Amino acid sequence: MVPALLRLLCWSGLRARPLRRCPLGGLAAPVDMAARLRTALLLGSLLVLGACGGEPTRVEQGNRDGVLHVGNGTEPQGLDPHVTTGLPESRIQDTLFEGLVSKDPATLEPVPAVAESWELSADGRTYRFHLRADARWSDGTPLTAEDFRWSWWRALQPAIGNEYAYMIFPIRNAEAYLTGKLTDFDQVGVRVIDPHTLEVELNEPTPYFLQIVDHHSYYPVPRHVIERFGSPTDRFTGWTRPENFIGNGAFTLAEWRLNKHVRVEKNAQYWDADAVQLNAVMFYPTENIVTEERLFRSGQLHATNDLPTDKIPDLRQTMPAQLRLEPYLGSYFYSLNIRREGLDDVRVRKALSLAIDRDAIVDTVMKGVVKTAYSVVPPGTIGYEPPEGLIRFDPVEARRLLAEAGYPEGQGLPPLEILYNTHETHRKIAVAIQQMWKQHLNLDVTMLNQEWKVYLDTRENRDFTISRYAWVGDYVDPNTFLDMWTTDSGNNKTGWGNAEFDDLVLRQIPAMQSHEERLAGFRRAETILLEELPVLPIYIYATKHLVSPSVQGMPQNIMDYISFKRVSLEPSD
């Protein structure tokens, strides 16, 4: 190898000059070596040319074969819908399983899935689902109401470690069953009337129940397969391996190569198989979003999962047709530890909020991709309009309130520290807010950057004064953004509690029947929250995607939900 390389270095002078003149000539290889080397070089350049020659890109090939290539964030932890918690996992599970109802990707309205129809009782507490007769598992076994009942029993077993089990809690006695207060599953509000009729009884009228019943916690799983591989509550059995997998979705698992891709293929047994236009979907783990963007630009992906914010201004110019920026059902905020001296005074919390120029953060740090948050609940959530005027930028009023609280120009206020987890965006926002508080309130606030799990631990122990936090809605309803601020909620780390707020969110609103009444109730609750300010809303999230023009049937929606059975590929050329 070494002589070959030396030969290459003096390639030009090889024939023209005697060997001794070549600076490395001492090691000149025999002639056959030179020939071999030339062949190798030729082959090498052919290899390189092959990569850029007439070969179609993955997207072009996919358009021809009906194979969609999408970036999917991280490697899926698993595919068992009662075990995993992440979005990349649920995106794949959505293709492999189907719940009683699913969502229209344009409107997010519930549409029939395994259940072809359903009725709601007059008191709004009991649903009766009529399952379609032709619903089958991908091995052809009929899918019945008992499959759902058994699957929900499994999802509520503590042993399986289902971190999303709380999604099932709107069903009567589900929570008591999981926590062990009740041991008889027959007391839980799910009843099999006949093989194709399932009755579900709820604790309260839950207007968003049809939205959550297509969450992966509610997906049916194949008992006849799972029990073949061990105990139904064992997290470690191999039933979700491609060679064993059985599902009931529009696609079925074909290949799963760790950190490389997951391939799902059209399921011929699916009841609506005729409507499914894609032959396969390839999901790629793309935790490096810079690489993901390059993959898209080189024709390797039909759609990206995310984009680097810094690239957005450039992409707006260069790829306006492919760039999709849409509001997302997520809120970015700073939560305040109100048990700390200083922050226990609502005037201080208000001063901090009034001194944040949110529009400046959105325009400069976030490049105008996201929207300024004037509330914790994203506006427009099922027609919800948040209270107005409570979140604004008013540095004069901020200074006045701080002085009124006994800390004029920040004098005497115990030190504040912004805690955030390692991420460039979080750092930039923290720097911006730090400067604003210095400029408008004369506060010297420090910053504390922690690695994700350390940050979670610090939050859990409430060992912070001010902490970045965010919440992504589990379903489209203001409730998902408000019930976390009740006094006993595990996600409320602020130490804040308000009896009136708790009563509204936990008792009054769930009993309300009319939509308008509920919205008014949520508005009252959020008014309390924003007047007390244990949390400072900063911005409403947005999704950032590049999508190839050949992709049809993938409308944007606030949940970033993709209904793969409705996606088709139409080559534009």
Add this chain to the structure above:
Amino acid sequence: MWRFIASRLLQAVPVLITVVTLTFFLVRFAPGGPFDGEKTVLPEVKRALEAQYRLDQPLWSQYLSYWGDLLHGDFGPSFRYPGRSVNELIAAGLPATTELAFYALLVAVVVGMGAGLAAALRPNSWRDYLPMALAMIGICMPTLLLGPLLVLVFGIELEWLPVSGWGDLPGDKILPSLTLGAAYAAYVARLTRGGMLEVLSQDYIRTARAKGLPEAVIIGKHALRGGVIPVVAFLGPAFAGLLCGSFVVETVFQIPGLGRLFVQAAFNRDYTMILGSTVFFAVLIVVFNLASDLLAAWLNPRVRGALRGQS
């Protein structure tokens, strides 16, 4: 010879015990656990999860049972990927990482020795300064920067090579191998130059020249063998380093290798995976260091003699 190998292997035992023990307790004392997430987990669910992974037992008993499993070659189940064992994850990531490390080593040896020889044969001329300046840049340039730069030039601008992947498209292994190998090539270049210059000033080279041997024979037959000893001694640790240090390249180029799994495991507090890959890497380093010592000994007559005398 055999005594040398045996004693080196024996020395490795306390090293490995220390590695396992330190890693085991360090990851446990790091704040945050494998089941901490953005949303608070129900206490009943968390208890069940902890019981499944034996986290409810006292730490010393977990430590002992970990050793029990380890001695049976079982690294345990992964916390992050339920249903997969750490053995399986390592087996899945190893081929790509090994292949990448091998190509990178090839790049390092071919480019590095070439540049080093070129420099050593004409010291203190531009043929010396140019490759050595490039080598200095190569050593200083982090792969984090070099990778995206190469991608920008050869992937995006010239469109000669794929921007990422491993074995998916023709030529997609070239850029990652170059990126990972570059710093090592630079190091090899400096070692080769140093080694060659030292040998070329030896008496036996002067004798060879005085005898009127052709320069080609002097360099190729007599000087090179002694000159590359430092390089050979470096190759073992280099290969182990390439195997363990490919995380950045694996992430930039989306390569399904071990480095990516290892670092993700640290972020996820996947205790068993962190331990498993640390132990695995430790064994690799011990083995490759030993291998390169043996190779260097074989090349160096003085050490070879000493070894033979021992046995």
